[in-house]
Structure formats: structure tokens, C-alpha cells
Amino acid sequence: MNRFQRLHPCRVRLQLSKLGAQAQQIEIIAYRLVQECFNNIGKHAGATHVNISLSSADGNLRLTVEDNGVGFNVEEALAKRDSFGLSGMRERVALLGGQFHVDSRKEAPKKGTKISIELPIAK
Numbered sequence: 535m536n537r538f539q540r541l542h543p544c545r546v547r548l549q550l551s552k553l554g555a556q557a558q559q560i561e562i563i564a565y566r567l568v569q570e571c572f573n574n575i576g577k578h579a580g581a582t583h584v585n586i587s588l589s590s591a592d593g594n595l596r597l598t599v600e601d602n603g604v605g606f607n608v609e610e611a612l613a614k615r616d617s618f619g620l621s622g623m624r625e626r627v628a629l630l631g632g633q634f635h636v637d638s639r640k641e642a643p644k645k646g647t648k649i650s651i652e653l654p655i656a657k
Contacts, residue, residue: 543582544575544581544582544583544584545582545583545584546583546584546585546586547583547584547585547586548586548588549585549586549587549588549589550587550588550589551588551589551590553588553589553590553595554590556590556595556655557655559630560595560630560653560655563626563627563630563653564588564595564597564653566626567597567623567626567627567651568586568588568597568599570619570622570623571586571599571623571649572584573619574619574620575599575601575603575647578603578604578606579601579603579604579646579647580603580604581601581602581603581646582602583601583602584599584600584601585598585599585600585601586598586599586600587599590655593654593655594632594652594653594654594655595652595653595654595655596650596651596652597649597650597651597652597653598648598649598650598651599648599649600646600647600648600649601646601647601648602645602646603645603646603647604640604645604646605638605639605640605641605645605646605647606638606640606647607638607640608620608636608637608638611636611638612624612636620636623649623651627651627653630653630654631653631654632651632652632653632654633650633651633652634649634650634651635649635650635651636648636649636650637650
């Protein structure tokens with residue numbers, strides 16, 4: 535996150551709930567998903583604010599990444615054959631039996647992108 539902020543003048547707000555120990559696979563996937571979100575925001579969004587929330591409840595790990603960037607057409611982005619960012623994220627989440635949702639808007643007043651992910655946590 536510090537490296538991202540050095541490269542992209544952006545306010546990042548991180549909200550973490552007490553998660554406790556998680557399976558290493560879940561920790562790695564969550565890290566990679568956040569990393570890819572930062573990569574996409576840095577390359578494409580032009581955002582000045584990013585909010586990241588990570589919590590667990592009801593046997594699920596919940597990750598939300600929201601920015602106030604330029605937004606994009608979700609269907610077009612997921613359909614690109616030469617791009618693996620969003621589609622790779624969606625695939626990783628699906629392989630773990632999770633849910634992946636992207637909402638992005640290009641027009642004010644609610645310009646920006648929100649990615650919501652739920653991953654089942656092994657008991």
C-alpha cells in the first residue's frame with residue numbers, strides 16, 4: 535500500500551475487522567486479489583480515494599475495494615481476451631466457491647468502481 539501511494543497520489547482507507555488465523559490459501563488469495571485491485575486502480579482508474587474493507591462473518595471472508603476513479607464498462611472489461619486482471623480475479627474466486635461482483639460507473643455523482651468478493655472460509 536505504501537508503494538502504491540508513492541506512485542499514485544491517492545488517499546487509501548483500510549478497514550480491517552479482527553479476522554483471526556485463516557487458511558494460508560485464503561490469505562494468499564486475498565492478498566493477490568487486493569494486489570490486482572491496486573494494479574488496476576493504478577493503471578486505469580485515476581482515483582483520488584480508495585476504500586478497502588476486509589472482514590469475516592457467517593463462514594465467509596468479505597473483501598470490498600471501492601474507488602472514485604473514471605469507471606468502465608464491466609461487460610467489455612470481462613470479455614477482453616487479452617486482459618487477465620478482472621477475469622483472473624473472477625476465476626480465482628470461483629475456484630474457491632466464492633462470489634465476485636463488480637459495479638462500475640462512468641458518470642457522476644457516483645463515479646468509480648466497487649469490487650465485492652466473498653470467499654468461504656474452511657472451518
